[in-house]
Amino acid sequence: MTTVLTPTLGTEPARGRPRNQQTHGAILDAARDLLRQEGESRFSFEQVASAAGVSKASIYRRWPTKGALLMELYMEGFSDVVRKDAQSFRSEIKRYLLSTVERLKDPLWRSILCSLMVEGQHDPVTAELLHSKVVGPRRAAGLALLAHAANKRQIPAGLDHELVLDLLFGPLWYRVLFGHAPINNDFVERLLKQVEPVLFAHESS
Amino acid sequence: MTTVLTPTLGTEPARGRPRNQQTHGAILDAARDLLRQEGESRFSFEQVASAAGVSKASIYRRWPTKGALLMELYMEGFSDVVRKDAQSFRSEIKRYLLSTVERLKDPLWRSILCSLMVEGQHDPVTAELLHSKVVGPRRAAGLALLAHAANKRQIPAGLDHELVLDLLFGPLWYRVLFGHAPINNDFVERLLKQVEPVLFAHESS
Amino acid sequence: MTTVLTPTLGTEPARGRPRNQQTHGAILDAARDLLRQEGESRFSFEQVASAAGVSKASIYRRWPTKGALLMELYMEGFSDVVRKDAQSFRSEIKRYLLSTVERLKDPLWRSILCSLMVEGQHDPVTAELLHSKVVGPRRAAGLALLAHAANKRQIPAGLDHELVLDLLFGPLWYRVLFGHAPINNDFVERLLKQVEPVLFAHESS
Amino acid sequence: MTTVLTPTLGTEPARGRPRNQQTHGAILDAARDLLRQEGESRFSFEQVASAAGVSKASIYRRWPTKGALLMELYMEGFSDVVRKDAQSFRSEIKRYLLSTVERLKDPLWRSILCSLMVEGQHDPVTAELLHSKVVGPRRAAGLALLAHAANKRQIPAGLDHELVLDLLFGPLWYRVLFGHAPINNDFVERLLKQVEPVLFAHESS
């Protein structure tokens, strides 16, 4: 179940006795179970180790930080980053938002994502990890998509691309954080509809 | 320095020896200092108590939760919630966003806000507190403002007011969480400019 | 069961919630049981805490060091330090040696004594404790006894008192350490008989 | 620097790739350095291995026990066991005691000896090793010496030889263990002088 794109976040063994893949899997499974059942409050290396039947050292060897382990879980089976060669900006971004919303329906995945963000608030290492693995790539893909669209004159020239992405991702995070309103396909639909005028405002003027 | 609007979040004494206001102040001062100097990582009731020269019980007596204490700090000298009787929606919302951005420049305030949000992620009590004291009122005021504007036909009728607020507050939180882009007056300016077409899209069509 | 001569080796509470005597007793009981059943190898604060149903902190609060705890156990019900006002040096020292031999028959006591000595070999704090509580007092009493006897001209004047004590206690420790020969009343008898000529050598000359 | 008398305490290789003598030496050197610099507290196979640039397995292959390794260090360049054919008991025992005292001045050697004794207190294997390699031979030589002297009627017949040795070695260990008094040539001189009457007490009677 380990991701292919990011083979392993823990350092590689290289020489010496190779790492046991079963141990690896047991840790991830235990971590997943803990998060699913107990929520992030009960999530500790201590608990993970004991649940996985593994020594704490075996976890620290792979992931120096709670954030690093969470990131590994987050990355699992992940391949749907925004595609740069998409036909239209709108359809591609919609595809991405819908798939994100889909994943957020799984309490586990939501738990992972939130925990990751929480860790990032007080651990600079996790913050950096979050930026390089999650936020950065998504934004980069989005920017590329926007540049592509701008090149094709599908969207106006003077647009603040950074801000456009903030307008798309920000509301999602906002609702995740405070849960003041539902997150579903309808929300995506409405969000895109609202943001659309932004993309074509200058055109119409 | 205690707030006036929300006298105390902890229950009141009623009978018996009244609570010492100096103790109260010392706790808040110590909490503020700790957050300012050490960041939220070092922030614990234990530390606050020892820094304030106060017993832990005296803190728990007033604030049952880290979240409750943080909320008290957050509330201090707060009176600039959105005014319902504002002239125009745009100017009022701009005033609010600018004042928020201004406050976010203070690392202490930012620290408080983030810690509060973090606590809310795994403590339902804090989550509820956060909703009833922070998110709720702001959104209510915003909705009232939007309703007022809609009444006066300043904005189109079919607008999803909830979503409009998400579009305004979401990007702000998004940048606070990940720090991928600066938060300043220019950001507010651009944000409003971008969202404007949303408000008048139907009008122009 | 706590000794009276050395009330408690851990620091005293003075203010705040007073220490629970049951907790105190439970720790000592658990420690004693562990040493008796498992020997000193299994003896760890972790084990003691869990066996006593007590938190580790409660142990560390009282005894900062394994050596300190062992010392408390060693001191329990201890009142037979050499009496300075003894009739004759020989009878008094014999009484002390015999009672020591008696105690050494108890594997628990022997275990405590050895562990204490072992700790003292690499922990300066325990070494100091050992000196101030065990070795020092015994030697002081012995020296006083010798001085008394010298005063009464029961033993010759030019005697090296320090060395006399080494000759009496050294062989005992030597046999405890290596177990090359039995430690029993007969040993004490023979030891004293052998050392006697030393005490009266000059007299006879 | 490897000893010749006791080639290796670990089992010999027999067939397959022969053991690397450099590895052997590196381990002993590292062990010596660690003991010299850090004292016995920092002395662990883990540390020795890393300091020697050697795998832990390579150490365990040679010495199954910390005690075994310490014994190897202790044995290095050792050839001055008591000689049975000595002229007089007194001069020979004095020679031995003085050479021991000389060695004890070296903190390294003292450290090795103490660690060895400490290990022997809770590891039966090391205890046995200690007896067969250190205590046993010395006592055997001492007993032979005493028997020789008794044969020549240099010492009285009814003497408890075991006890005589305890009187000579015991005080030395006693001072090593607790450091309550200096260990030097003067001490040896006085010790022998004190014990002398023991040896000739019966003679004089």
Place this chain on the structure above:
DNA sequence: TGATAATCGAGACGGTACGTCCGGTCTTGAC
């Protein structure tokens, strides 16, 4: 004038988790 009641600082209490270290064993690939 007391009783009652809640406060105060101090700190003990059982827990849980932290991140590190060591012990002894096992597993590689290379020699």
Place this chain on the structure above:
DNA sequence: GTCAAGACCGGACGTACCGTCTCGATTATCA
């Protein structure tokens, strides 16, 4: 069969907080 490297489980280390509690002492209001 050795070698260096290093993973593996188990377990202890000493520290930090958690939220609750128990003290002796203080300071109010109510009877």
